[in-house]
Amino acid sequence: MPARNTIDTYGSVSIFFHWLIFALVVCMLIAGATMDDITNKTLQSNVYVLHKSFGLTIFTLVVLRLIWKWMNPRPNFPANLSPFIKFSAKFVHFLLYICLFVMPLSGWLMSSFAHKPTNFFWLFNANLPLTVNEPLAKSIKEIHETTAWIFTGLILLHALGGLIHHYVLKDNVLKRMLGSK
Numbered sequence: 001m002p003a004r005n006t007i008d009t010y011g012s013v014s015i016f017f018h019w020l021i022f023a024l025v026v027c028m029l030i031a032g033a034t035m036d037d038i039t040n041k042t043l044q045s046n047v048y049v050l051h052k053s054f055g056l057t058i059f060t061l062v063v064l065r066l067i068w069k070w071m072n073p074r075p076n077f078p079a080n081l082s083p084f085i086k087f088s089a090k091f092v093h094f095l096l097y098i099c100l101f102v103m104p105l106s107g108w109l110m111s112s113f114a115h116k117p118t119n120f121f122w123l124f125n126a127n128l129p130l131t132v133n134e135p136l137a138k139s140i141k142e143i144h145e146t147t148a149w150i151f152t153g154l155i156l157l158h159a160l161g162g163l164i165h166h167y168v169l170k171d172n173v174l175k176r177m178l179g180s181k
Helices: 012-037 041-071 083-113 134-168 173-178
Strands: none
Touching (some): 012 083, 134 173
16 A cells, blocks of 8 residues: 555555544543543553643644645545535544644643643653643633543544445445555
């Protein structure tokens, strides 16, 4: 499989970015929903470090993915798709990208305004140099948590769209993101 996209299919780099970011985001959503319930404080602290570290990693991967996306053609939609389905797909993708930026940035801002360390994989402190502002940190936390629910819904909608393409429309939209024809 070639690394670059063509007008017919995704290349290995785009497929790698898609599935790696998906796997990390699902793990992050699960961790985010459960980490406050961890009773062992050492384990909870470690999960927070990993959550924040992977959040910054996702942000970096999304920036790299967008650069790669702009350098490559986007595979065409199947010719028989309605304008509504094409618009819906583009709109859901757009909203997914918004969430991919809002989630890590809001988490990073929340931690920085709350003056809670953003220790990147125990290697260095990645806090933004911001003045402590607890009310703002709480407001940003609401954005972070609300976006997580929206993001979860969009991921499910996106997955449903892929399954509809495969099982109902019987086109190659899902297959080309799986690396098969």
